[in-house]
Amino acid sequence: MGLTKSEIFTNNQNNIALLAKAFAHPARVAILQQLFKINSCYCGDLVNEIGLAQPTISQHLKELKNLGLIKGSIEGTSVCYCINEDTWKTMKTILGEFLNQDIDNSNQCC
Amino acid sequence: MGLTKSEIFTNNQNNIALLAKAFAHPARVAILQQLFKINSCYCGDLVNEIGLAQPTISQHLKELKNLGLIKGSIEGTSVCYCINEDTWKTMKTILGEFLNQDIDNSNQCC
DNA sequence: TTTTTATATTGCAATATTACGATTAATTAA
DNA sequence: TTAATTAATCGTAATATTGCAATATAAAAA
Numbered sequence: 001m002g003l004t005k006s007e008i009f010t011n012n013q014n015n016i017a018l019l020a021k022a023f024a025h026p027a028r029v030a031i032l033q034q035l036f037k038i039n040s041c042y043c044g045d046l047v048n049e050i051g052l053a054q055p056t057i058s059q060h061l062k063e064l065k066n067l068g069l070i071k072g073s074i075e076g077t078s079v080c081y082c083i084n085e086d087t088w089k090t091m092k093t094i095l096g097e098f099l100n101q102d103i104d105n106s107n108q109c110c
Numbered sequence: 111m112g113l114t115k116s117e118i119f120t121n122n123q124n125n126i127a128l129l130a131k132a133f134a135h136p137a138r139v140a141i142l143q144q145l146f147k148i149n150s151c152y153c154g155d156l157v158n159e160i161g162l163a164q165p166t167i168s169q170h171l172k173e174l175k176n177l178g179l180i181k182g183s184i185e186g187t188s189v190c191y192c193i194n195e196d197t198w199k200t201m202k203t204i205l206g207e208f209l210n211q212d213i214d215n216s217n218q219c220c
Numbered sequence: 221t222t223t224t225t226a227t228a229t230t231g232c233a234a235t236a237t238t239a240c241g242a243t244t245a246a247t248t249a250a
Numbered sequence: 251t252t253a254a255t256t257a258a259t260c261g262t263a264a265t266a267t268t269g270c271a272a273t274a275t276a277a278a279a280a
Contacts, residue, residue, distance in 0.1 A: 001239045002265030008161040009136035013143070020133035025268080026119035029126045029208070036211040040219035043227060051118040056269050058228055073220035077226040077277050080219035092209050098139070099202050101146040109150035109190035110183035111269045112235030135238080153257055163240050168258055170238095187247045187256040 016098050019091050022067050027052055027060050035070060035083050042078045126208050129201050132177050137162055137170050145180060145193050152188045 006014050023029055030050050035041050043061065047054045061081060064070045068087040072079045116124050133139055140160050145151050153171065157164045171191060174180045178197040182189045 001263070002237055002267095004135060004137075004238065004266090005162065006136060009140055013136040013139045016139045017134055017136040020130045020139075023130035023205075023208070024127055024134040025114060026116060026123040026127040027114075027268090029123045029130075030119055033123070033208075033211070036213055038217060039214045040217040044225090047227095052115065052268095053270050054227075055229080055271080059268080062228085071220050074227095074277085075219070077224090079227060082218060082220045083213055085213065095133075095205075095209065098133070098143075099205065101143070103146055103193055103195065104149045107148060107150040108192060109185070110181050110192045111233070112237095112267050114236090114268065137238090154255095157257095162238095164257070165241080165259080166239050169240095172258085184247090184257095187254090189257060 012094075015094055019067070019095055022064060022069055022091075025060070027056070028064060031057070031060060031064065032069070032083070035081060039082050041081050042075075043072075043081065044078065046081070122204075125204055128177070129205055132174060132179055132201075135170070137166070138174060141167070141170060141174065142179070142193070145191060149192050151191050152185075153182075153191065154188065156191070 004017075009017075023032075027050060031046055034046060034049055038045075043054075043057065046061070047057045050057060052060075061070070061072070065072065068084055069091065070081050071084045072081045074080075114127075119127075133142075137160060141156055144156060144159055148155075153164075153167065156171070157167045160167060162170075171180065171182070175182060178194055179201065180191050181194045182191045184190075
């Protein structure tokens with residue numbers, strides 16, 4: 001089917017999955033790493049840095065922008081992208097709670 | 111194409127993407143949360159707890175097992191699954207480094 | 221205005237993922 | 251041995267994702 005049954009999961013579970021999807025492709029990981037390194041990065045620079053076609057990078061940028069993890073400002077014909085620190089922090093909190101869960105070791109089987 | 115060009119990315123970038131994929135579906139998030147809560151969980155219990163068919167759950171369990179995030183032990187006709195703490199810790203380290211990057215604010219544009 | 225530059229959008233082909241019915245495999249119970 | 255139980259695998263349908271050529275859009279430069 002290819003269709004996730006979101007309705008049977010909690011909001012928290014769906015949110016975690018949506019956020020994780022942002023990092024589930026190496027191109028988006030590379031884009032975010034570059035934005036952390038050079039926080040102020042033109043779309044064209046990302047195209048040069050990462051070896052993918054311009055429409056492909058543009059598409060990945062759009063996904064990250066839709067999640068709110070990055071934001072862009074138009075400068076003439078160029079667009080400069082940055083990490084959206086507020087959303088990044090919120091995301092870290094949500095993922096952090098999930099990743100840092102404590103295991104109940106009273107019931108181990110393997 | 112649907113085919114990720116893994117060869118143009120670093121091992122670290124590909125690793126982060128692979129690990130994130132584990133959490134990029136709410137069913138796998140739900141499975142992992144349940145295993146944290148009841149660390150010793152039969153496949154059949156997960157099928158009941160989460161509302162997906164047995165082959166679907168089995169498929170998600172296989173993906174998590176392939177990544178090493180969980181392990182299973184056979185008990186009669188049942189299989190009992192647990193979090194693999196060692197791999198979970200390694201994963202947290204790799205993802206943590208990525209999520210906790212510091213922003214270079216000297217170069218902000220937006 | 222025309223041309224150039226930079227990015228976004230569209231359309232499409234190919235691969236990946238999700239989900240499940242049917243079946244298989246393996247163990248236990250009768 | 252046979253039946254029942256549990257989970258894995260197979261096969262398949264449907265949707266999602268990735269990637270890019272072609273095109274559109276919008277601002278700057280000539």
